[in-house]
Amino acid sequence: MPWDFWLIFLFFAVILPWRGRSRLKSLLAKAHVGTAERLSLYASTIAFQWVSVAVVGWRAWAHGYTFSEMGLVIHWRMGIVFAAAVGATILAAGQWFNLRRMGRLSSPRSAILQALADRIFPQSNIELLPYFALAVTAGVCEEFLYRGFAMAVITRAGLPLWSAVLLSAVLFGLAHIYQGRGGFVSTLVIGTVFGTARIAYHSLVPVITWHVAVDVVAGIAGPRYLSRKPQMQSEVEIQPRGH
Numbered sequence: 001m002p003w004d005f006w007l008i009f010l011f012f013a014v015i016l017p018w019r020g021r022s023r024l025k026s027l028l029a030k031a032h033v034g035t036a037e038r039l040s041l042y043a044s045t046i047a048f049q050w051v052s053v054a055v056v057g058w059r060a061w062a063h064g065y066t067f068s069e070m071g072l073v074i075h076w077r078m079g080i081v082f083a084a085a086v087g088a089t090i091l092a093a094g095q096w097f098n099l100r101r102m103g104r105l106s107s108p109r110s111a112i113l114q115a116l117a118d119r120i121f122p123q124s125n126i127e128l129l130p131y132f133a134l135a136v137t138a139g140v141c142e143e144f145l146y147r148g149f150a151m152a153v154i155t156r157a158g159l160p161l162w163s164a165v166l167l168s169a170v171l172f173g174l175a176h177i178y179q180g181r182g183g184f185v186s187t188l189v190i191g192t193v194f195g196t197a198r199i200a201y202h203s204l205v206p207v208i209t210w211h212v213a214v215d216v217v218a219g220i221a222g223p224r225y226l227s228r229k230p231q232m233q234s235e236v237e238i239q240p241r242g243h
Helices: 003-028 035-062 078-104 108-120 125-156 161-175 181-201 205-225 229-242
Strands: none
Touching: 003 035, 003 108, 003 125, 003 161, 035 108, 035 125, 078 181, 078 205, 125 161, 125 181, 125 205, 161 181, 181 205
8 A cells, every 4th residue: 555545544543533532622621612613613624624635535546546446426326316315314314313312311422412512513593504514525525535535445455345344434433533432433333334335336425415414414403402502591591480
């Protein structure tokens, strides 16, 4: 494997997890995150992901990787369209019910998710459209990096397909390790499912659609079920009437 690919995988395995944890600590250290800060967070993340894709894509194409090899093909077969639509619906519904369930729990992980919801998820209509742009960016860029580039490199290196699926899923999980052990495991499972689908359909189109759907639902359902602000506001409104 070329030396620049080793650097890219080091970036996936070390730099991205470190960056995620550092940003999490910075956000949690703030008592309040306003609209301007959230919009800045969305913009910087969008820019960072597209720059990462540009660099990785440049090196991949410099070494002769094709669009087809990295899943960057669109098959307008009904099977692909059906899989993208049905999979997005199922995963979006699962995400919605899972966030609702997490909002009702009292656990260390739910507490972390609630703190993140207050700081990361859109809290107003002004923030919603930029967040949707972030969700689309994450779906396209992360699927290219992990299910497109990473799986193509691992497969060309001579490793079996199952190892390409598993290793790319591990890297994907490490990128989300800032969510804690539970977040790593759940992302690892999702990455394994996405990697298997990428092989089955020979395209990134279905998994990009699924990824975007999951992130869009998180931005809508997350503030509704995880944010503590509405609960605090209702308590303030109820107390005067109780006295």
